[in-house]
Amino acid sequence: MSAAALALAATTLAACGNGAQPASEHSSERQLVAETPAGTKPVTQVTWNLLREPTTVDPIKSQTEAEGPVVGNMCESLLTVNSAFQLQPGLAESFEMTDPTTWVYRIRDGVKFWDGKPVTTDDVVYSLQRSFGTTSTKSGSFYPTYFTRVKAIKASGANEVTISLTEPDALFNRILATPAGAVVEKTFASREGADFGTPTVGVMCSGPFKFSRWTPGRELTLEKNDAYWDAERVPKVERLTFKFIDNDATAAAALQSGEVDGMYEVPVSSVPRLKRANAGTLRFGPGPRFLAIFPTEKSALREQKLREALYLAMDRAAIAKQIFPDVAEPMKSLTPPVFAYGEDTFQQYLDSRPDPNAKTDLDKARLLVQGIDESERNLTLATESTPSTVAVANQIQSQGKKIGLNVEVEVLTPNQNEALYFDKKLRTSYDGFLAYTWTYNADPLDFLVYFTPASYYNYGLYDNKEFSDRFEDALGTYDDAQRATEVVEAYKVVDRDLPWIPIIYEPNRLYMSNQLTGAPPSWAYVWSAWAARLGGK
Amino acid sequence: MSGPVGAARFVAGRVGLLLGTLLFASLVIYLAAYLVPGSTLGALTGGRSLSPEASAALIEQYGLDQSFLGGYVNWLAGVLTFDLGTSVVYRDEVASLIGNRIGVTLSLLALSLVLTAIAGLVLGMVAGLRVGTRLEGLITAGTTGALAIPPFVTAAVLVSVFAVGLGAFPTFGAGSGVVQRLWHLTLPAGALAMVGTAYLARATRTAVSDELSSRHVETARGRGLPSAVVVRRHVFRNALIPVSTAVGLVAAYLIAGAVVVENVFQLDGVGTLLVSAVEQKDLPVVQAATLLLVGLIMVISTLIDLLYPVLDPRLSRSKALA
Numbered sequence: 001m002s003a004a005a006l007a008l009a010a011t012t013l014a015a016c017g018n019g020a021q022p023a024s025e026h027s028s029e030r031q032l033v034a035e036t037p038a039g040t041k042p043v044t045q046v047t048w049n050l051l052r053e054p055t056t057v058d059p060i061k062s063q064t065e066a067e068g069p070v071v072g073n074m075c076e077s078l079l080t081v082n083s084a085f086q087l088q089p090g091l092a093e094s095f096e097m098t099d100p101t102t103w104v105y106r107i108r109d110g111v112k113f114w115d116g117k118p119v120t121t122d123d124v125v126y127s128l129q130r131s132f133g134t135t136s137t138k139s140g141s142f143y144p145t146y147f148t149r150v151k152a153i154k155a156s157g158a159n160e161v162t163i164s165l166t167e168p169d170a171l172f173n174r175i176l177a178t179p180a181g182a183v184v185e186k187t188f189a190s191r192e193g194a195d196f197g198t199p200t201v202g203v204m205c206s207g208p209f210k211f212s213r214w215t216p217g218r219e220l221t222l223e224k225n226d227a228y229w230d231a232e233r234v235p236k237v238e239r240l241t242f243k244f245i246d247n248d249a250t251a252a253a254a255l256q257s258g259e260v261d262g263m264y265e266v267p268v269s270s271v272p273r274l275k276r277a278n279a280g281t282l283r284f285g286p287g288p289r290f291l292a293i294f295p296t297e298k299s300a301l302r303e304q305k306l307r308e309a310l311y312l313a314m315d316r317a318a319i320a321k322q323i324f325p326d327v328a329e330p331m332k333s334l335t336p337p338v339f340a341y342g343e344d345t346f347q348q349y350l351d352s353r354p355d356p357n358a359k360t361d362l363d364k365a366r367l368l369v370q371g372i373d374e375s376e377r378n379l380t381l382a383t384e385s386t387p388s389t390v391a392v393a394n395q396i397q398s399q400g401k402k403i404g405l406n407v408e409v410e411v412l413t414p415n416q417n418e419a420l421y422f423d424k425k426l427r428t429s430y431d432g433f434l435a436y437t438w439t440y441n442a443d444p445l446d447f448l449v450y451f452t453p454a455s456y457y458n459y460g461l462y463d464n465k466e467f468s469d470r471f472e473d474a475l476g477t478y479d480d481a482q483r484a485t486e487v488v489e490a491y492k493v494v495d496r497d498l499p500w501i502p503i504i505y506e507p508n509r510l511y512m513s514n515q516l517t518g519a520p521p522s523w524a525y526v527w528s529a530w531a532a533r534l535g536g537k
Numbered sequence: 538m539s540g541p542v543g544a545a546r547f548v549a550g551r552v553g554l555l556l557g558t559l560l561f562a563s564l565v566i567y568l569a570a571y572l573v574p575g576s577t578l579g580a581l582t583g584g585r586s587l588s589p590e591a592s593a594a595l596i597e598q599y600g601l602d603q604s605f606l607g608g609y610v611n612w613l614a615g616v617l618t619f620d621l622g623t624s625v626v627y628r629d630e631v632a633s634l635i636g637n638r639i640g641v642t643l644s645l646l647a648l649s650l651v652l653t654a655i656a657g658l659v660l661g662m663v664a665g666l667r668v669g670t671r672l673e674g675l676i677t678a679g680t681t682g683a684l685a686i687p688p689f690v691t692a693a694v695l696v697s698v699f700a701v702g703l704g705a706f707p708t709f710g711a712g713s714g715v716v717q718r719l720w721h722l723t724l725p726a727g728a729l730a731m732v733g734t735a736y737l738a739r740a741t742r743t744a745v746s747d748e749l750s751s752r753h754v755e756t757a758r759g760r761g762l763p764s765a766v767v768v769r770r771h772v773f774r775n776a777l778i779p780v781s782t783a784v785g786l787v788a789a790y791l792i793a794g795a796v797v798v799e800n801v802f803q804l805d806g807v808g809t810l811l812v813s814a815v816e817q818k819d820l821p822v823v824q825a826a827t828l829l830l831v832g833l834i835m836v837i838s839t840l841i842d843l844l845y846p847v848l849d850p851r852l853s854r855s856k857a858l859a
Binding site: 055194198199215216217218243244245246247249250253254256257259413414418419 | 634637638693709800803805
């Protein structure tokens with residue numbers, strides 16, 4: 001028997017032996033769960049996988065799912081967000097608005113950094129200036145563009161910091177509840193300078209886990225902070241080690257064999273295997289990550305009729321069911337499906353939108369296409385080489401053909417795909433590209449920032465006064481219920497104009513060993529101390 | 538020519554060839570990186586817009602405004618003093634990034650080479666000495682099949698059966714400490730060694746069976762020398778030349794294959810560093826790592842060239858240099 005035949009036999013044996021569970025385990029109606037019960041037993045070591053290695057652990061440069069989950073456990077912001085996306089006190093034990101452009105934060109007493117030094121208003125002001133204030137361009141922070149309405153940051157009392165704005169800003173506190181608002185030790189950070197956040201230096205913060213050791217390419221370890229100020233939230237886990245397995249199959253194998261205890265956003269291709277795994281459980285939580293077509297500065301997709309035609313012709317329900325089984329849902333609006341307030345208002349609006357499961361309206365789409373000049377009916381769509389997004393692009397191409405649109409698909413390497421975001425010359429060789437996007441926090445208003453003329457990501461140069469007016473109105477409205485209504489009005493405009501064409505959204509995925517509990521499946525994990533409640537059952 | 542002077546000249550000639558080829562390779566590598574489309578500055582800033590001063594500082598630090606030749610000379614000068622530049626992604630020195638990872642890659646290569654050499658030579662010798670038998674037929678068929686299976690397929694099967702299925706080996710990582718390292722590298726080295734073994738076995742089989750049918754072996758047999766002596770002194774010793782060539786080729790293949798296998802098993806070696814550097818457009822790292830791997834292959838080639846006259850004194854200096 002040749003080696004090849006032997007290998008084939010061995011694989012079949014292995015697949016059979018690996019704990020297949022009865023088909024009744026799979027339900028088509030997926031339950032979304034925001035939390036798991038907190039762990040009660042201490043655990044010495046937990047190994048967790050990240051999508052890829054962080055490039056730094058400096059909070060002001062932590063904007064992705066690689067850095068956030070690490071930094072969120074170490075550094076604390078003035079405010080925080082719970083698994084239901086509600087704003088909560090953090091290092092600020094209370095916060096209030098003294099007038100629509102002034103916010104006052106009372107800093108908690110007795111909080112210490114890991115080296116024992118107390119957290120003072122000096123540290124708070126230093127950190128915020130470094131993040132989005134006067135020293136933020138020098139520090140290389142990624143956050144200044146989110147805080148364009150900040151006028152001044154100053155210590156206004158022994159335990160008090162006041163931030164004044166140029167205009168009311170309803171998003172301000174939400175973004176403060178991310179690493180943008182993290183407090184780091186002033187003496188440590190100014191001494192380390194550009195080395196702050198690098199593998200050899202780490203950071204100096206006050207969170208429930210402290211930075212222990214980072215071996216680049218291999219692992220990053222955090223240790224529990226026994227002296228954490230909130231005695232009830234001292235971690236049960238002694239050591240939390242992050243690995244950086246970015247190969248889909250390897251990550252899935254490591255999870256199945258138990259060498260890795262858990263992972264967020266497990267690869268789509270591994271979902272069927274992990275659903276059947278014995279040693280752990282795959283859970284889905286509320287999450288706003290979705291796939292859309294981004295138009296570029298090139299002319300074809302800047303024509304609204306073309307975008308609407310594509311939207312009508314796309315069979316989003318089929319895409320969700322066939323290309324992302326068990327993983328994604330079709331979108332029926334640009335409104336992200338996660339809202340921290342105004343639930344009834346937003347849900348009512350979503351319910352009023354056309355059902356994506358209904359038959360696609362190809363006639364209407366064809367009519368729209370006929371209204372476009374013949375020479376403008378060609379477009380090139382770029383996509384990353386991930387099999388699922390390529391399949392989506394191909395579906396769009398074939399639906400396009402049915403309505404008289406000539407869609408060409410260009411497949412790019414992950415590297416080239418990244419370059420689309422900042423290389424205009426590369427980007428404008430295509431009319432549009434498929435991209436995953438996500439709201440920065442669970443306020444649908446935040447997502448609308450992308451469609452304002454000033455937004456870096458507004459490649460299609462969408463500029464509609466009706467939208468901008470409604471957006472500005474909502475931004476200045478602090479009252480949640482009122483703002484929800486105004487935000488819906490803004491979404492009515494973008495759902496008509498479709499500056500981006502939404503396709504599917506993916507609830508957040510969490511795989512966790514059955515010996516552990518406490519990590520939240522909710523996407524709110526990404527900026528928070530999600531491992532503080534992790535422990536044994 | 539013979540004697541110590543001739544030997545020295547021969548070695549010098551070979552080393553000169555090695556250095557010349559490396560120089561040429563370095564030019565090609567630098568040129569390839571230079572021609573990569575897309576903006577390194579964009580990759581450095583991650584798409585955020587920076588102030589003009591910040592952009593200028595980055596351009597200066599990474600030498601993004603140099604001419605091709607100027608940049609190449611600077612880079613080469615750096616390489617010769619072990620200053621391989623700064624990584625665009627990690628903001629750390631490339632030399633230290635590679636230095637931290639080279640141990641894993643070399644362990645993997647050493648283990649794979651040992652496995653390949655042992656399995657390949659043994660299978661090849663057995664097959665070569667027993668041409669026409671069922672055993673030989675089995676080995677030949679097996680190696681033909683194995684040659685067709687790429688390392689990542691072998692890796693996937695090995696992981697599925699031995700790591701996930703039986704739980705006998707780890708699914709990823711390189712381990713630290715001699716015992717842990719060996720245990721962690723068993724499956725990766727096995728995956729890598731599969732094709733090399735097949736190739737070496739076939740080359741050895743051919744070399745051995747050719748020698749067996751040669752005149753001097755017939756003569757030795759005819760004179761009544763015991764089989765073991767014939768095989769050892771006359772067959773193997775002479776088969777060593779084609780076998781060494783095969784080992785050289787296999788080593789090159791192993792080095793290239795190590796990049797894939799390292800990625801599958803998440804070993805933090807130079808291979809994974811190279812792959813992620815390519816993905817993130819970390820050009821200084823790509824250039825240095827590629828040059829290193831090319832250099833490694835060239836050094837092994839040269840060492841084998843230097844081995845020929847030792848194995849076969851009939852090869853005169855001038856013939857060896859041809």
